[in-house]
Amino acid sequence: MISMTLEEIATVLSGRLVVRGDGAVTDVIDGYVETDSREIVDGGIFVAKPGETTDGHNFVGTALSRGARLAIVEHEVDEEISQVVVADAVAALGALAAHVVASVRARGVLRVVGITGSNGKTTTKNLLAAILSARGETVAPKNSFNNAVGAPTTMLRVTEDTEYLVSEMGASSRGQIARLVAMATPDIGVVLKVGLAHAGGFGGLDHTFTEKSAMVTTLPASAVAVLNRDDERVAAMADLTAARVVWFGLGENAHVRATDVEADRSGTRFTVTVPSGESRTVRFKVLGEHHVSNALAAAAVATELGVPLDCIVAGLESVTRAERWRMEVLGGRDDVTIINDAYNASPDSMAAALKTLALVTPPDGRRVAVLGTMAELGEFAGEEHDRIGLLAVRLRVDRLVVVGADARRLHISAINEGSWDGESVFVETADEAYAYLADELRAGDTVLVKSSNSAGLRHLGDRLGELFSW
Structure with missing residues (x-):
């Protein structure tokens, strides 16, 4: 401070x-x-x-x-x-953060980047911090410090010499992002995705849209709004901001875009193109095609901050995992790969993780999904667990292990899909799942462990990773 x-x-x-x-x-x-x-x-x-x-x-x-x-x-x-x-101690924390950021900003060096979205905030923050820290003093959150306490605590780490503040701005109920933006109005505001994460707190996608759009609605004309062109709800935010819009995405109409995307168990390769027309190949160690979008968001921000493309690519390639317990690749013995992605789960991130499992599993290997509950979905919980169960079937998951009573409906939906000849197993606890998997897994298997943090399956993923470590 x-x-x-x-x-x-x-x-x-x-x-x-x-x-x-x-x-x-x-x-x-x-x-x-x-x-x-x-x-x-x-x-x-x-x-x-x-x-x-x-x-x-x-x-x-x-x-x-x-x-x-x-x-x-x-x-x-x-x-x-x-x-x-x-x-009010929490309000005081925010007031102190706002004062400190404003004081440092007044000296003319600090640039503030705000990142929000239903998924991908922490990954994008880590990627951007890796790029910017090579250019100057950069402050970014530890872990997922993005709420009314974590965000201002991060902001208070800026010093007179800080050049970049990367602020992850999340919310589990209405009005929280607006309050965080007011503490440190971004020079560059990023919106990644509008999905059903925390839908129980927001009351549905329309309210989630309103909450996330608070990132850009108050930006001045001198600011930049970095928006996901591939998400129609995020794209609609372009009409709500006075800031200059920079698009990222997979399509040709994005200013920063990816082409030639290829993924396997070692990571993802793609070509990134920036507004100048320059292109480079990125050998991205973070697993999952859905993280390419996060890499593009980070690249778009860095480009706006004047970072050369070669430095952007070097920063992206230096990151070996999205974050602890986020698409973290473990194991390796007997060609068994454990993908531990059990820090958090929403319908969108669960679907993306399952699609990654299907994509990266070798043709002669089995797809094994170990899934727990998706929390904070409110009235949408039942139908969204149904949808994920059906998706597991349609993606031809070979073994499905559903853990915990809150996720049981996912198991029922899978076994009720008559066209499926795979096997779904339901267990009450992570210990039961471990005992089953220790006997069931065989050479060549690729195993996804995915759930909300509250289910505690991240520790199951660690145990499986250790079991199959070299």
Whole structure:
């Protein structure tokens, strides 16, 4: 974070400053801001956020013992650490982030990129960070820090020397993206896809469209909106923004496009073409054709930031996986490949992962899909699990293992498809699935493990990867 005195922080937050211990109002703070006391490092700021199961105020002492110099609290805490008392700790976190970003921006160096979409945000963020970090100081989220807490926490890592802030902006309910955009209005706003992820919170695709379009509706004419030409809902956002539109996609009408796409278990190869007319071959190690779209989005942003195409390609090729537990390739012994994609799942990402499984499995190998629930779909859950079950059949998955009661409908839909001669197995737990697969898998199998994070199948994927590691 940029250097600020205790008094300045309190003023920005309209809070009441309580100086404790040997502190003084003129003390300068420039450490990281955290909401998890376990992440505090010396000189940091701890935000005591009330939670669903615990209260951050109970951990102010822990934060102090780890070196925190300031706590942002909703009520004064009996610990020897200076505190700023505010009405809402999360709102204060956002206000501090907005101030810090605006202060650094005023110095004329910082460029802000905002990324949203129902799928692909984290992958695109990682790809773009890999490209930009070779050009200058770049701040990007850890993991999937993209909500009302994670996004401002990332923003607060900018310093006076930061050239690029890549902000992943997600939402599970209405209004969240607009609030994040207001904290740090992007110079370049990216929208990847409008799908049914978090549909239960939004209330359907129309509301999801409205939520995601908040990324571009408030952009000024001086900004750039990078939009997916292949997604009709995203494409419709061009009419809602004053910003200059740059398209990415697979079609000829995209400014940044991919051709000659080929995929196998080692990754994806394609040719990328940018607005100047230059083209290059990309040997992309991230598995799955659907990630080509994310690579194009990153390339489009980098092009707008003046990055040469050779540097863009080098950055894309340096990334070996989308993210931990996202199309992560494991195993290899006995030619058994485990694709662990169980960090998250929506209908779109589940379908894309199954299509990748079908595409990359060698002709003499079996397609094995280990699937768990897709969470947060609300009223759409039943029909979407039905659709995925039928898709598994139509893609000729050889073995389907469905894990957990919330995903059982997927299993029923598959076995009810009369034309299928494959086998679907339902188990209640990941341990049962592991026991079954340890006996069932054979040389040449390609195994997809896919579910929402809540199902916990990512650990099953790790266990299978270890079982078949060299």
